[in-house]
Structure formats: structure tokens, C-alpha cells
Amino acid sequence: MIPVFDGHNDFLQRLVAVPPESRAALWRTGDGTGHLDLARMKAGGVAGGFFAIWVPILDGGFDLHDFARLSEPPFRIPPAPPITPEAALPHAFAQSAALLALARTGTLDLCLTAADLRRSIAAGRIAAVMHMEGAEAIADLDALHLWHAAGLRSLGPVWSRPTRYGHGVPFAFPCSPNTGDGLTAAGRDLVRECNALGIMIDLSHLNAKGSYDVARLSDAPLVASHSCAHAVSPSSRNLTDRQLGLIRDSGGLVGLNFAANFLRPDGRREPFAGFEPILRHLDHLLERLGEGGVALGSDFDGATMPTDLADAAALPRLMEAMRAHGYDDELIERIAWRNWVEVLERTWGA
Secondary structure: OOOEEEEEEOHHHHHHOOOHHHHHHHHHHOOOOOOOOHHHHHHHOEEEEEEEEOOOOOOOOOOHHHHHHHHOOOEEEOOOOOOOHHHHHHHHHHHHHHHHHHHOOOOEEEOOOHHHHHHHHHHOOEEEEEEEEOOOOOOOHHHHHHHHHHOEEEEEOOOOOOOOOOOEOOEEEOOOOOOOOOOOHHHHHHHHHHHHHOOEEEOOOEOHHHHHHHHHHOOOOOEEEEEOEOOOOOOOOOEOHHHHHHHHHOOOEEEEOOOHHHHOOOOOOOOOOOOHHHHHHHHHHHHHHOOOOEEEOOOEOOOOOOHHHOOHHHHHHHHHHHHHOOOOHHHHHHHHHHHHHHHHHHHHOO
16 A cells, blocks of 8 residues: 655644543544544555644634535635634644644654654654644744744644735635735744744645745745645635746645545535546646645545545545556655655755
8 A cells, every 4th residue: 555645634623622531532543523533544544644733713704604605606705814822822732732642642753854754654653744724823933933842843824814924815716816915024034934943834825925925035845735726726725837836946846635625626615526636636736846746735624525535544546546547656656655755855854
């Protein structure tokens, strides 16, 4: 079975929603819900991935019922309101503490270096990277250093709402990701400090101007951990060919998002059977990025999955679909895990 290193999951959201005494069981065997747990990761060949810390929508100014419109394009849902660091920190601390608790089970390693990743994968444990999706919990650069000391190695400056660092794209279809201003002065400082610390900057959710700003400032490979191709499905969350060109030129990569609404050409948030939309996006990304620039970023536990890729245990079906489509084993291995490890070696150092 070809191993998979996954660029994005939201499992920590599910984990902190249950009492602490139930979390080890949820991790090891699951509860019949969601998209992943240790048992399904092992069944699907998942060797590791990025575990996202994400602060939920907390109060007013955003109607959660608007998400029903994701199945009725065209739509444009206003961005969620910003969240203060004081409001964000309890959620971020709870999720990071839950990830560290998983490491204490002996089944998962919190990886701080590329060498850690390779050792963990070789040992058959889950190689986990602490990622933060939206920097609301980072009040300033001193706080960034604190989070780095706690294990943070990947950071998306925004989710689909503004932060003091930049602007996330709204959920909109059809829509360009060119939806607002670029990075703020604080955001530019954040990118420079992440480069100095070796924290990967994630372009997923960042608007077009923000991604161009990161490209101008960063000396690390450009990465979008869980995104798709705008040329195939014109969602605001998908990357244009210009953005893909910047990522290619930096030696970076894109982790393909499995969310049905970002894959479907009609933008509807509804599952689909088969793998044709996934393969169309992979073909386009390979054409624009080359074989070293394409990886996987599932968005498990954070999105609506395709029917035949319903959870982590189904990943071998995707590998077989790639093979039937004409990808050889070397390319499939690059997409499945090698490209992620290599881009992290170039970002963190070997």
C-alpha cells in the first residue's frame, strides 16, 4: 500500500468536542462519525499529516444558515467577522493540548523537523505537523515564538475571515480569489518572522493579493496545503494559473483538497461518485506545477467528501484511480507523500 501524507485535516475539532476521558478512544477506534481516526488512517495507509488548529465562528455578523447556499450556486457569503486573540486563545490552546495528548498515546509523533517526519513514518506511527488555520490566536511576533516553541511548524495567516495579518477569501462561486487587499504591515512582518523560524506559510484561504505579497516576501517554497484549480472549478477558494505559476517558480506545491464543492465544476456542495473531477484537477495541477509540485490536502473532518472517498480508509481507491488514469507508481508516490516531505525539507531544513 502506498503511504499518504495529508496536507490538511480538521480532526482536532472533533476531538475537543468530546470529554477528555473519551478522546483516546475516539482517536484509536472512532465513533462512527467524521472522516478519520487512527484505525481508518491505518486502513488507508495514512502515514501522517497536518493537524489544523482552527478557531470556530464565535458570534454575530455571520449567519451559519448561509452555508446551505453552498449547494445553490451562484452565491457569495460575506466573510465571517474577525476574532480577537483573547477570544481565540482558549480554542487554540485546547486543540494544541489535545494534539499533544495524542502524542502521549505513543501512536502519533509531533514532528518538528523533516528528520522527525522520516523517522516517524519509518516507525509506523502517525507523523503529525501542528498547523494553525487562521492566525487569530497569534497576537504579535512574541506570541509567534511561543507557538513555535510549542511545536507550531505551519501557519495560514487567515481562514475565510480577516485577521490583523490579511484577508481571507469569502465563500463564493463563481468568483476570482482577487477579493480584497493584500497583507497588512503586521502580515508582512509575520511572513518574515515565519521564514526566520522555519514555519511554513500556507496560502490556502488567503486572497490573491495576499498570496502575491507572500511570494514577494518569502524566501521559502510557496505552499497551498488544501486547494484546487480555479481553471477547473471557479471557486474563490481555488487557485488561479497565476498563483500556480508563483508556487511552481518557488519550488513549492499544492495539496489537492477533496472538498466536493471545490472539485465540482458547478461548485455545488454535494458528493459525487467516481474520481473524474479529482483527476481533472490533478491533471491541471501537474501541467502547471510539474510532478514535484502536486500533493494531497484532504480537508477530512472539515468538508463534504466525494462518495467514493468518504473517509481516510478509502484512500487506496484514489491511488487505484490515479493508476488507471495512467499515472505510474513513481508519480503516485510523489503525489501521495514524497513531495510533502521534500518541500518540508526545503522549508525547515533536513
